[in-house]
Amino acid sequence: xxxxxxxxxxxxxxxxxxxxxxxxxxxxxxxxxxxxxxxxxxxxxxxxxxxxxxxxxxxxxxxxxxxxxxxxxxxxxxxxxxxxxxxxxxxxxxxxxxxxxxx
Amino acid sequence: xxxxxxxxxxxxxxxxxxxxxxxxxxxxxxxxxxxxxxxxxxxxxxxxxxxxxxxxxxxxxxxxxxxxxxxxxxxxxxxxxxxxxxxxxxxxxxxxxxxxxxxxxxxxxxxxxxxxxxxxxxxxxxxxxxxxxxxxxxxxxxxxxxxxxxxxxxxxxxxxxxxxxxxxxxxxxxxxxxxxxxxxxxxxxxxxxxxxxxxxxxxxxxxxxxxxxxxxxxxxxxxxxxxxxxxxxxxxxxxxxxxxxxxxxxxxxxxxxxxxxxxxxxxxxxxxxxxxxxxxxxxxxxxxxxxxxxxxxxxxxxxxxxxxxxxxxxxxxxxxxxxxxxxxxxxxxxxxxxxxxxxxxxxxxxxxxxxxxxxxxxxxxxxxxxxxxxxxxxxxxxxxxxxxxxxxxxxx
Numbered sequence: 001x002x003x004x005x006x007x008x009x010x011x012x013x014x015x016x017x018x019x020x021x022x023x024x025x026x027x028x029x030x031x032x033x034x035x036x037x038x039x040x041x042x043x044x045x046x047x048x049x050x051x052x053x054x055x056x057x058x059x060x061x062x063x064x065x066x067x068x069x070x071x072x073x074x075x076x077x078x079x080x081x082x083x084x085x086x087x088x089x090x091x092x093x094x095x096x097x098x099x100x101x102x103x
Numbered sequence: 104x105x106x107x108x109x110x111x112x113x114x115x116x117x118x119x120x121x122x123x124x125x126x127x128x129x130x131x132x133x134x135x136x137x138x139x140x141x142x143x144x145x146x147x148x149x150x151x152x153x154x155x156x157x158x159x160x161x162x163x164x165x166x167x168x169x170x171x172x173x174x175x176x177x178x179x180x181x182x183x184x185x186x187x188x189x190x191x192x193x194x195x196x197x198x199x200x201x202x203x204x205x206x207x208x209x210x211x212x213x214x215x216x217x218x219x220x221x222x223x224x225x226x227x228x229x230x231x232x233x234x235x236x237x238x239x240x241x242x243x244x245x246x247x248x249x250x251x252x253x254x255x256x257x258x259x260x261x262x263x264x265x266x267x268x269x270x271x272x273x274x275x276x277x278x279x280x281x282x283x284x285x286x287x288x289x290x291x292x293x294x295x296x297x298x299x300x301x302x303x304x305x306x307x308x309x310x311x312x313x314x315x316x317x318x319x320x321x322x323x324x325x326x327x328x329x330x331x332x333x334x335x336x337x338x339x340x341x342x343x344x345x346x347x348x349x350x351x352x353x354x355x356x357x358x359x360x361x362x363x364x365x366x367x368x369x370x371x372x373x374x375x376x377x378x379x380x381x382x383x384x385x386x387x388x389x390x391x392x393x394x395x396x397x398x399x400x401x402x403x404x405x406x407x408x409x410x411x412x413x414x415x416x417x418x419x420x421x422x423x424x425x426x427x428x429x430x431x432x433x434x435x436x437x438x439x440x441x442x443x444x445x446x447x448x449x450x451x452x453x454x455x456x457x458x459x460x461x462x463x464x465x466x467x468x469x470x471x472x473x474x475x476x477x478x479x480x481x482x483x484x485x486x487x488x489x490x491x492x493x494x495x496x497x498x499x
Binding site: 020035040096 | 134136137181182184210212216236237274275276278304305347350496
């Protein structure tokens with residue numbers, strides 16, 4: 001089994017899209033989409049940028065660091081927004097996370 | 104920022120998965136986001152409510168592997184994002200893994216809509232490796248006795264449970280599709296629990312829609328009003344209780360509604376499917392409307408057929424409407440309901456769907472459904488290539 005399904009996003013989480021949720025640029029309509037079972041989600045620019053950084057290796061904190069540096073914006077505000085956005089995706093069942101292996 | 108991920112929601116107006124869009128989006132998008140591919144009509148099951156046409160395509164008429172691959176490439180190229188491999192039973196095609204692989208290679212998101220009874224664990228693994236994104240398995244009931252009788256296939260229910268388990272072991276998301284009618288509605292609470300136990304993400308509670316095979320079996324399938332009210336309460340309660348665990352889509356039989364369903368999101372607006380023989384259809388039941396000529400992927404490009412073919416344009420928009428649809432304030436909301444149902448019940452696809460309370464035939468149809476629901480006929484006419492086989496008297 002891959003990652004768990006019901007997750008609570010925090011600064012330490014290492015989220016990644018599960019295999020059944022695919023981020024894709026739709027050339028025909030010139031928009032980013034997330035393809036999911038029987039659904040097409042339409043993420044905005046910020047969500048797309050966040051999701052491109054969510055590779056299961058970076059933590060939410062590290063993602064926020066990068067975005068804060070890139071946009072010269074306050075890290076805490078960005079972190080809060082990123083967590084809300086990712087939690088929304090997680091609640092819809094379209095986000096998983098990589099957890100440290102417990103012995 | 105919680106609204107940065109608006110979902111383009113499902114149209115649950117039919118048991119098929121249709122990606123519904125708001126009107127403005129539909130106008131922008133043009134080509135549908137998702138397309139249903141009925142790659143074969145062959146199926147080991149014989150469900151009496153099968154959504155396939157009564158006139159089934161025999162295997163000799165099916166598109167070849169190369170033709171389906173060409174179709175998949177063409178769909179990706181014109182902007183389709185998702186395909187549903189359906190049937191008949193799609194796993195009856197030996198080349199399914201190859202087709203799923205090709206769909207993934209050209210960037211399509213792939214769903215498998217299956218009865219599951221022909222799958223082995225190895226083949227399901229091969230499908231997952233080929234890039235399959237989502238599995239939907241149909242269930243006919245909660246226990247073998249009833250479920251296998253409805254499907255006309257011994258051992259089917261047990262096999263479905265096994266395949267559902269493999270699906271989750273392979274980490275594929277699972278949708279349980281439960282087609283509901285008078286003879287299994289009492290099992291709905293247990294079907295919901297079964298879906299949770301199987302670790303499904305979604306459950307489709309799809310009441311039978313009465314065209315084709317289901318229309319022939321209406322007297323054996325039509326629920327009573329009381330059953331349907333209980334069904335709705337059960338779904339509402341479960342939705343609340345299982346929020347975050349199991350999403351439930353719900354389709355009611357439109358005979359008991361006052362307003363018709365916006366069938367297929369409107370004819371030729373958001374949906375098409377491709378039949379085993381390669382016909383491009385505005386709806387999976389469209390071939391039941393006689394006098395319409397449907398074009399094949401063999402004779403024209405799919406984009407051309409979608410935009411220009413006579414069959415797609417015949418009932419597009421509102422220009423074709425007669426009264427009471429023509430001047431109705433809801434005409435752009437439900438587009439007069441379902442053309443196939445209008446044809447089947449009134450003989451003219453341009454009439455108002457009798458499911459609508461404004462149809463002059465609504466009252467008659469509703470009363471007839473009520474009478475049939477109270478009737479004693481439980482015998483099925485099983486779906487097959489021979490035009491149907493009546494169930495043994497002692498079976499029902």
